[in-house]
Amino acid sequence: xxxxxxxxxxxxxxxxxxxxxxxxxxxxxxxxxxxxxxxxxxxxxxxxxxxxxxxxxxxxxxxxxxxxxxxxxxxxxxxxxxxxxxxxxxxxxxxxxxxxxxxxxxxxxxxxxxxxxxxxxxxxxxxxxxxxxxxxxxxxxxxxxxxxxxxxxxxxxxxxxxxxxxxxxxxxxxxxxxxxxxxxxxxxxxxxxxxxxxxxxxxxxxxxxxxxxxxxxxxxxxxxxxxxxxxxxxxxxxxxxxxxxxxxxxxxxxxxxxxxxxxxxxxxxxxxxxxxxxxxxxxxxxxxxxxxxxxxxxxxxxxxxxxxxxxxxxxxxxxxxxxxxxxxxxxxxxxxxxxxxxxxxxxxxxxxxxxxxxxxxxxxxxxxxxxxxxxxxxxxxxxxxxxxxxxxxxxxxxxxxxxxxxx
Numbered sequence: 001x002x003x004x005x006x007x008x009x010x011x012x013x014x015x016x017x018x019x020x021x022x023x024x025x026x027x028x029x030x031x032x033x034x035x036x037x038x039x040x041x042x043x044x045x046x047x048x049x050x051x052x053x054x055x056x057x058x059x060x061x062x063x064x065x066x067x068x069x070x071x072x073x074x075x076x077x078x079x080x081x082x083x084x085x086x087x088x089x090x091x092x093x094x095x096x097x098x099x100x101x102x103x104x105x106x107x108x109x110x111x112x113x114x115x116x117x118x119x120x121x122x123x124x125x126x127x128x129x130x131x132x133x134x135x136x137x138x139x140x141x142x143x144x145x146x147x148x149x150x151x152x153x154x155x156x157x158x159x160x161x162x163x164x165x166x167x168x169x170x171x172x173x174x175x176x177x178x179x180x181x182x183x184x185x186x187x188x189x190x191x192x193x194x195x196x197x198x199x200x201x202x203x204x205x206x207x208x209x210x211x212x213x214x215x216x217x218x219x220x221x222x223x224x225x226x227x228x229x230x231x232x233x234x235x236x237x238x239x240x241x242x243x244x245x246x247x248x249x250x251x252x253x254x255x256x257x258x259x260x261x262x263x264x265x266x267x268x269x270x271x272x273x274x275x276x277x278x279x280x281x282x283x284x285x286x287x288x289x290x291x292x293x294x295x296x297x298x299x300x301x302x303x304x305x306x307x308x309x310x311x312x313x314x315x316x317x318x319x320x321x322x323x324x325x326x327x328x329x330x331x332x333x334x335x336x337x338x339x340x341x342x343x344x345x346x347x348x349x350x351x352x353x354x355x356x357x358x359x360x361x362x363x364x365x366x367x368x369x370x371x372x373x374x375x376x377x378x379x380x381x382x383x384x385x386x387x388x389x390x391x392x393x394x395x396x397x398x399x400x401x402x403x404x405x406x407x
Contacts, residue, residue, distance in 0.1 A: 005315075027327060030291045033284025034331025035338065038380050041277045042339025045372040047346070048270045050365030055266070058196045061130055062204070063255045064096070065235040068242065069224030071249045077221045082246070089245075091230045091238050096125035097222040099212040103174040105154070105205065107164045108186065114161045116154075116205045118172070120212020120222075123147050129228045132193065132206070139166045140191040147208040151190035157202035159192045166192060174215055185215060278379050284331065285387035292324045292391035324388030332380040336373070343368055 070076055079097050086092055099120035106113030123146045126132055136142065137156065147153065152170065164170055166189050176183045187207070195201055213220065229238050235254035243252045256263070345351055347366035 004318075026287070026291045026294060030284065030287040030327050031331040031334065033287050034281060034328055034380065034384075035335040037277065037280030037282075037284050038332050038335025038376060039339040039342070040280055041274065041376045041379070042336060042368075042373065043342055043346070044273050044277055045270065045376070046339075046343040046366045046368050047364055048266070048273060049369050049372060050347075050367040052263070052266050052270075053367045054365040055197075055262070059255060059259055060232055061135065062195045062197065062200050063258070064129055064226035065229045065232050065255055066227040066239045066242065067224055067253045067258070068227055068246070069251060069253075071251045074249075075218050075221035076224055079222050079225055082250075083225060086227075086242070086245075089242075091234075093228045093230055094125070094129050095228070096122055096129055096226045097209065098126075098224060098226055099209055099216060099218055100223045101174055101212060101216040103172045103205075105158060105162060105170050105172050107162045108169040108171055110162070112162070113171075113173070114158060115203070116158055116172075117203050118174070118205055118207055118212060118215070120207050120209040120215075121147075122209050123206075126206075126226075129226065135193040135195055136191045137166075137194055141166060141188075142191050147190060147206065147211075148188075149208060149211055150185075150187055151208070152187035153191045153193055153206040154189055155201040155204045156192050156194040157198065158205060159189070161202070164189055166190070172215075176217075183215070274375070274379075278383075281380055281383050285328070285383050288324050288327050288384075288387045289390055291327065292320055292388065293394065320391050321388040324391060325384055328380065328384035328387060332377065332384070335380075336377065339376075340368065340373075 068082070076082075076097075083095050083097070086095065099118075101118045101120070103116055103118045104113045105116045123132070123142075127145065132153075133142075136153070141151070142153075152172075154164070154170070159165070162170065168189055170187050170189060171184055172187060173182045173184050193201075193206075207215075209222070212218070213222075227238075227242070229235055231238075232255070236256050239252040239254040239257070243250070246252075343366050346364050347368075350363050352364055
């Protein structure tokens with residue numbers, strides 16, 4: 001039920017236009033422009049949020065929530081004592097020691113190779129943290145949840161670059177602490193993993209932590225401790241808390257801090273896309289303004305009659321302000337519904353297939369975040385209000401007698 005006469009008259013004016021098809025077309029264009037802008041915003045934000053979520057899940061699928069190491073980069077000798085000390089911390093779910101070392105890997109019998117970061121791990125502990133099994137390609141030779149002494153797991157891009165398959169042998173060359181001549185070790189490729197993140201697939205290889213200890217002469221020490229927490233989103237706070245607990249000479253770094261530049265770039269890109277696509281709604285607002293001004297000219301005689309009946313200029317301006325708001329609101333609602341339906345279709349059906357050679361996914365990742373929808377609605381609402389002010393102001397300047405005489 002309409003509560004105010006101004007709103008009632010505004011609705012009547014929209015339904016009873018004198019100029020026929022042209023007036024209907026201008027109203028339709030005004031609604032369509034807003035619909036298109038809101039729809040584009042909803043879909044774009046959903047796709048970008050989906051990419052952010054997908055990238056985050058792939059990073060967390062290969063990285064622990066927190067890295068714990070020494071400030072000076074020295075060998076972590078007393079890591080077992082630290083692990084025992086941290087077992088009682090409520091937010092820590094699991095921990096796993098690791099060893100990092102640089103190497104060059106080449107296929108046995110070949111001269112060309114590629115650089116790789118060797119990570120020595122306790123396979124069972126690492127698998128409980130990041131589910132390595134789920135990332136291994138078929139034909140894996142891993143048995144009894146452990147990497148053999150002379151076994152290695154290669155990233156898929158490393159394996160591709162040196163043309164090696166599971167079961168074949170590779171030679172690793174790595175620096176020696178005792179001389180300038182690099183050391184070499186022969187490994188059998190026991191598995192190939194695919195994380196979905198090119199940075200990891202092209203640079204990371206796993207060996208058993210005891211093998212890495214022998215290779216890099218850590219003498220029972222490790223590079224650091226990987227920590228998984230109960231809530232990855234609070235990893236920064238947890239890392240600070242661990243830093244306070246352990247203090248110098250230890251340092252902590254969360255996965256968020258390590259990938260801060262990437263997520264900052266994604267966030268900035270999302271904001272810029274929001275601003276650019278919001279311009280579509282702004283352009284549509286000019287159609288709403290012109291449509292409302294056209295209506296005010298068409299109804300100038302009625303405006304004079306309303307003034308003579310006792311309607312104030314403010315009340316008359318409200319009528320045409322409501323006209324703009326109604327047209328914009330209809331466009332916003334249609335755009336929101338259309339955008340959500342298209343986003344749902346992109347999420348659940350393979351409408352567009354992406355080439356795997358270019359992208360790390362084969363279909364658009366879509367994630368609808370309620371806060372994004374609220375921002376879109378607020379943006380459209382603000383532009384709606386602003387687009388209704390100018391026509392309302394122009395109508396308020398009409399003199400009753402002139403409106404009746406020349407309307």
